[in-house]
Amino acid sequence: MKNNRKNLNLLILALFALPFLLLTSCRKSAEEIAALISESEAAEIVENAVSDRTAGMTMPTVDVAQILSNSLNNCGIPGDTTLQKSNNGALGSYNYTFGLGWLITCTPLGVPQSASVDVSGNGTFSTTHWSGSDQTTGNLTFTGLSPQEPAYLVNGTYALEGDVTGDLRRVDPTFDCTTTITLTNLSISKTTYEITGGTGTVQVTGTNGQGNTRTLNGTLTFNGNGTVTVVVNGHTHTFPV
Numbered sequence: 001m002k003n004n005r006k007n008l009n010l011l012i013l014a015l016f017a018l019p020f021l022l023l024t025s026c027r028k029s030a031e032e033i034a035a036l037i038s039e040s041e042a043a044e045i046v047e048n049a050v051s052d053r054t055a056g057m058t059m060p061t062v063d064v065a066q067i068l069s070n071s072l073n074n075c076g077i078p079g080d081t082t083l084q085k086s087n088n089g090a091l092g093s094y095n096y097t098f099g100l101g102w103l104i105t106c107t108p109l110g111v112p113q114s115a116s117v118d119v120s121g122n123g124t125f126s127t128t129h130w131s132g133s134d135q136t137t138g139n140l141t142f143t144g145l146s147p148q149e150p151a152y153l154v155n156g157t158y159a160l161e162g163d164v165t166g167d168l169r170r171v172d173p174t175f176d177c178t179t180t181i182t183l184t185n186l187s188i189s190k191t192t193y194e195i196t197g198g199t200g201t202v203q204v205t206g207t208n209g210q211g212n213t214r215t216l217n218g219t220l221t222f223n224g225n226g227t228v229t230v231v232v233n234g235h236t237h238t239f240p241v
Helices: 001-026 030-034 039-050 060-071
Strands: 079-088 093-106 112-124 130-143 153-164 174-187 195-207 214-221 227-232 233-240
Touching: 039 130, 039 153, 039 174, 039 195, 039 214, 039 227, 039 233, 060 079, 060 093, 060 112, 060 130, 060 174, 093 195, 130 174, 153 195, 174 214, 195 227
Parallel strands: none
Antiparallel strands: 079 093, 093 112, 112 130, 130 153, 153 174, 174 195, 195 214, 214 227, 227 233
């Protein structure tokens, strides 16, 4: 009889405890939720995807502008080249290989009008907060090729896909990341080959080791003073090109 009463008490206790256990087991700590990707982290990832210091989008884009300047007489003739880029600096290091292909379209009189450009690349980068390896692809259109135009205008998309590691992340420091940049009238001076203006949008998608995914969207502004401003869900971050 005593054993039956003891067993009954244990059963009642277990039934009362079950809802509490289920509730606590379904809760995530703030750190676990942030582990997917935060707005500030996404902004830094965009910096890595854009900045020349990490062989971001601006590097092959400016290289193409310089190549086109020396190829304007090759109307309708496909061109291609491979570039090896590496650097070990205090603020960022990288080791990348870029494959560039282009085709210049001209008027019937031979005046260059536009160029379609394909970019493919792969490599590694490292900064004080982040490191990673990725594959890059770009589909860009250059206009403003005629001699009287002072700058090239670039429109199109550029994407980076691979693994990134955040040195300050305590949960899931390494995760899969895809960054897609859409450019609108990115302006490159024909005399200095510096970026002087333009805008864009950006999308960053992170997937952690548990298969959880978060996508964040933002805007880009190329300020014309050697800096870029990215805004992700109200978080603003400005960095050197």
